[in-house]
Amino acid sequence: MRLTREQSRAQTRERLLAAAAELFAERGVNGASVEQIAERAGYTRGAFYGNFEDKHQLVGELLRQRTLRELEEVTVLQEAENPWEAVREWNRARADHLTEWLTLRTELMLYALRNEEIRPQLAERETIARDAHTRTIERAFAGKKPPADPAFLALIVHALEDGLLVQRMLFPDEIADDVVVDAVELLMRTWTRSAEG
Amino acid sequence: MRLTREQSRAQTRERLLAAAAELFAERGVNGASVEQIAERAGYTRGAFYGNFEDKHQLVGELLRQRTLRELEEVTVLQEAENPWEAVREWNRARADHLTEWLTLRTELMLYALRNEEIRPQLAERETIARDAHTRTIERAFAGKKPPADPAFLALIVHALEDGLLVQRMLFPDEIADDVVVDAVELLMRTWTRSAEG
């Protein structure tokens, strides 16, 4: 199939971003050279510098892209008919590429942490994720009295999810995919129980 | 004060390790060159290669050193007369350097994750920390019936602590130092309450 010039250019950009994501996960942002990225994508450095200012800008783009994707996923999961089962399914689906995915996420976090300009993007992602949890919790406690401020409970759930993903990455054999959901369900159960009592 | 040759050499090693820790936190392991490390420590590359094979070996040493320190701290905190208050104090003390400390920790984690040889060290640290939590929880539930396997509850507490530290690093103004302890206390409270009911 013949591609229009614009399409071809977009495809090149996309391939470069995908190759960069792979290499960043494998060797870290600083460990992957522009040359390696271009080569992995099937091009030379010329294509890279034609599409991005430099590696710094590409990292910014990648972070933007990944943040957007994650926010979309959050929305989809929340709007599912059975959110808990949806999250469970999500964890199972991510299982194969968990290390790659989480490593890249961590690399981007560290990078953003060191660069004032793109740091707000990081903050935005966290805030939205936490707000989503807050709403879910408020809904779950409609009527009942939660054991603490819903925003605080949401922070706990959010941090717990993140921490458990890391543990799952470090001990893939020992920790089941469902642990994340199981743990959150346990918390919600004990919280609602203590609310009734 | 005059130093013996052996002392001087040990001092040099120590300074190089400290300088490396600083730079790894600032720019990442791959972002810090051997030259920069030596310079920050007040030496030249000659001193570096006289004390370490290469950067790879130094990272291994650093990981070993930091792991040991953390394990010591865990022991000290556990054996304190009032562990909870001790942990609270620990969090306050770390507040100033939290970002530097946690960034380095994350960098070392990523590095170990990518190097099969030193990966066991990482696993050891996590295992010991989790075991310590398991014992604490078993003690807390002596007699009562916990809402789940103590090892599972320990995993939750451990992951939650890690996740909250990250959140505290990302939002230093928004999240208080005590949040980590407060959150764990909340969990323990609701768990024991649900155990009584």
Place this chain on the structure above:
DNA sequence: ACTTCAAGATACAGATCTGTATCTGAAAAC
């Protein structure tokens, strides 16, 4: 079809980094 234009390849200059090999000066040994 012929011209124009731009995506991507190639070539080049400069910077940086690594690792080794050699040198120097001060502590240790006698």
Place this chain on the structure above:
DNA sequence: GTTTTCAGATACAGATCTGTATCTTGAAGT
């Protein structure tokens, strides 16, 4: 006090990486 030894500095060769400047080729426009 002289000799030996070793920690750390200096010098060097090779590799790699970045960014720009120029070239080539195929799509777009007429």
